Amino acid sequence: MGMKPQPVEDAPLGYLIHNPYENAPLTALVTLNGHVISDVEVTVHPKDDSGVSITYLVDDMRIMDEGGVPIFGLYPAHLNNFTVKWTENSQQHSHDYQMLTPDIDMGFSESQWAKAPLVEVEHVDTDFKDRLYFVNWTNPDGKTSQLMHNNLEAPGAFSWDGKPGFFIIDTAGDIRWYLNPYTTHNSKSFDTAGYAMGMNVTKDGNMVWVQGQGWKKMSLMGRMISEHSLPGNFIDASHEGMEAANGNIFIRAAAKDYRRPDGMLVNTIRDQIIEVDNTGKLVDYWDLNTILDPLRDAALLSLDAGAVCLNINASHIGHQTTLEDLKNAPYGDIHGVETGRNWIHVNSIDYDPKDDSIIISSRHQSSVIKIGRDKQVKWILSPKKGWSEAFADKLLTPVNAKGKPLNCNEKGLCSNSEFDFSYTSHTAYLVPEKGTLTVFDNGDGRHLGQPMFATEKYSRSVEYKIDETNMTVEQVWQYGKQELGYEGYSPVTSIVKYQADKNSMMSYFASAGLFGLGGGYGNVKMDETTGVVKSILVEHRYGET
Known part of the structure; x- marks a missing residue:
């Protein structure tokens, strides 16, 4: 007893x-x-x-x-x-x-210098003091060696692993919730290892995220509602796990043992969108290798080789990717053309119930793309360069507020206009309340090249209005180009998402000062008529751990 x-x-x-x-x-x-x-x-x-x-x-x-x-x-x-x-x-x-309560323990690694992110609050408007912010990061701890073989450039993205760092902070900068990494992650197990990413809060107040070879749904109290492995033909989930209104989950993954048209057998990289129901059963999938063009290299050739997402190498900062780099890259999670390399790097998914379509953000194509259930491309938000004739009529035409087409060259530079495409973007989410689309424009490879001076780079939160009938796109709001400049330049990750309850934009410049201090985030209030930023409602900066 x-x-x-x-x-x-x-x-x-x-x-x-x-x-x-x-x-x-x-x-x-x-x-x-x-x-x-x-x-x-x-x-x-x-x-x-x-x-x-x-x-x-x-x-x-x-x-x-x-x-x-x-x-x-x-x-x-x-x-x-x-x-x-x-x-x-x-x-x-x-x-x-x-x-x-116990002290925070989100795991520890060699590069860590604090037990958790240190948050410094710079400004909070009175109306936003009750705000809470959900942040996720990952702390690589080097323990995956027990599951890895010794070829660091092996096919697939399985080697990305680390302790999950999910936490919630208030507007005073205090952590008020965090995920226990020791119960939700285990580097020694194939099914529970992985890079925990793509955390989304569902409409019923729970959370969904993807982690290596599966996905999880959990309540805020920590009750694990469901855990599922990926469907059998898919591997390496990361970046996005988004629950639609019907309860199905959209996941960005890859395909294993994929036979290319030339007969080569590869594991693909970050190029499959799958839809699963709440039992984990596969409902549908989008193979982007057959829907898009794995050989398009216009955006890949513009990347800064030192800051390719998930393959950051400080020794290569400032080196622009060359055609030789792309052609000679080993197969695996390396940026390069052809199936079996990281040619597209999808990092967000949204679902449009109006026409049963998905919208993806592709870092390595510097594009936002809408694709129907029939696997046909509906539109592409991207500079024209490098797109074949098969996609020519899918490219959106930039227009001004009066609907007049802008004068933009094939690399996306538009004369006499503030309009710009998004480059190496990280998120693209619909705003149903406004009929618009928000995109985090990381800005590496802007206008499909590298600037003369690195300090010319900048990142933006940007909002577009897309007319699918006339195949046009209008830029209605942006933040970061003038306001932050190089200080806010975030070469990888980051997010912008509309917050309907207070009519604001939550922007997270997640990798600002990539090799120094971490990013800042908050709610940006804008004038609905002019699109001008009225005030920064919440601004935080935190040190990387």
Whole structure:
């Protein structure tokens, strides 16, 4: 027999459980001890005068689902104070609780100099003080050697691995939630190793992410709702795991044992889009090797060889990729033309229910592309250079606010206009509320070349309006070119996404100062009429760990 847990003296409900599912160390559960309660409200109080309180309502069904009151937003290494209010037998009740939490441990690596990202808050508008930001990164810890053979340039992207670093911060810069990397990741196991990426919060408040050879769905309290391996013919998921309204998940993956037209057998690289249902069953897939052109090299030839996403080499900074580089690149996760190399590098997926299509962002084609369920290209947002005749009528024509075509050359440089295409972009997401598309324009290889001076580079958050009938694109808003310049240049990763609740854009310049300090992020408020930025609502900068 074991000792039955008991509530502390004078506790009006049940006992407390810290981290009930072992996956989220800054959560807790107030058990019920037979009480039937409703109209629950929780407030986690700030740790000091500069802190931020978190208050939320808990649905009655959620109370029954959890078996108690879920507590989210505790501080690490702190004796937390939180208040639970509820109704029972038509009477209102309130009780103050305390719980001590452990310190943060998101894993450690050789290059690390702090236990977690250090956040410095630079500015917060009053209306945004209650904002929370979900950030994900990965901490490579070198433990995949137990699963790897010794060929570092072997085919496939399996070697990308590291401790997952998912965390939530408030507008004071304090971490209020993080994922336990030791329970959700194991470098010694094929199924649980991998680079945890593409975390998306679903409409029901849960989270989905991809990790190496599978994908996961988990509640904010840490309850693992489902874990699935990739369908049998696919490998190496990363960058995007997006849940559509029907509950299906769109994942960017690769194909194993792929037979090219020339007979060569390869593992493909970051060029397959798969759709799976909530049981993990394959519903559909898009093989981009057959839909697009793996030989197009116009964007690949413009890359800075030192900052190719996921293959960053400081010794090659400033070296522009050459045709010889592309042709002689080994097969595997190396940028280059042809199936079996990283020729497209899709890094985001969105789904358009209006016409049952997907929208992808391709870093290594410097393109945003819409593709239908029939696997036919609907449109391409990209400079014209390098696209074959088969895609000529799919290229969008840039126009001004009056719908007049702009004068743009084949490399995308448009005269007498602020319009620009996106280059080595990292995300492309629809804004259904506005009928627009946001793209994070990383900006490497802008106008399909390298500038004379590296300090001329910049990254942007940009919003486009696409007319699919007339096959035109208008730029309606941008941020970063003038406001941040080279200081905000983020050669890899990053995101921009519209936030409807406060009509703002969340921009994350994730790799600004790639080999120094990390990125900044926040909500940018813009004037809806002029598209001019009115204020930076939240701005953070953090040191890389």
